[in-house]
Amino acid sequence: xxxxxxxxxxxxxxASTIVSCAVVVFTDSNSMPWSRWLAHxxxxxxxxxAIGAAWVxxxxxxxxxxxxxxxxxxxxDLAQWxxxxxxxxxxxxxxxxxxxPAPWALLTCVEVIKRLLGIHNYRIQxxxxxxxxxxxxxxx
Numbered sequence: 259x260x261x262x263x264x265x266x267x268x269x270x271x272x273a274s275t276i277v278s279c280a281v282v283v284f285t286d287s288n289s290m291p292w293s294r295w296l297a298h299x300x301x302x303x304x305x306x307x308a309i310g311a312a313w314v315x316x317x318x319x320x321x322x323x324x325x326x327x328x329x330x331x332x333x334x335d336l337a338q339w340x341x342x343x344x345x346x347x348x349x350x351x352x353x354x355x356x357x358x359p360a361p362w363a364l365l366t367c368v369e370v371i372k373r374l375l376g377i378h379n380y381r382i383q384x385x386x387x388x389x390x391x392x393x394x395x396x397x398x
Contacts, residue, residue, distance in 0.1 A: 277352050279308040280375060281337050282392060284346040284385050299346055300385040305371045306336060307352065318370040348392045352376055 285302045304317035312327040313336060328336070337347035355376035363369045363380065368388050372379070382388050 277354065279333050280350050280352055281306045281313070281333055281340070282348045282350060282371060282375075282388070283340045284348075284389055286344075300389060303367050303371060303385040303388060305374055307374065308333070316370065316374065318365070318367045323370070346389070348389060350375065350392050 282303060282305050284300050285304075286299050287302055304315065306313040306315045306328065308330065311330045313330060315324075315326050315328060317324040333349045337349055340347050352374065353376035355373075356378050358378070360373055360378050361380040363383070366383075368383060368385055371377075371388060372382060377391070379391065382391050
């Protein structure tokens with residue numbers, strides 16, 4: 259998946275600000291029976307957020323949430339590493355969330371990423387919809 263150089267420059271230039279760079283990773287691995295109806299390559303997603311000298315990877319699964327740190331590298335290098343593992347990636351950034359509660363939703367991998375990135379859009383419910391939103395021209 260191609261990288262948006264504008265977002266990459268933003269992530270590199272603002273690594274120390276409150277609004278952090280993020281790499282969203284989309285995978286085909288999901289053992290839940292209902293995931294067969296999800297788009298190929300978009301059955302699960304997780305996010306890495308740049309914080310200080312590391313990336314914090316947050317991966318919400320059906321029974322637990324895995325959180326780990328990865329030494330800091332460029333967003334493009336991290337995205338490429340995940341692509342080399344067969345995943346699709348999008349480089350983006352956290353947004354300042356609207357000053358109102360997020361819409362009620364089930365706790366899914368998509369919902370966790372939306373809240374971490376400051377996205378309040380109740381229509382985004384699947385990894386593919388999240389990917390489309392992040393790739394859309396209306397998205398910063």
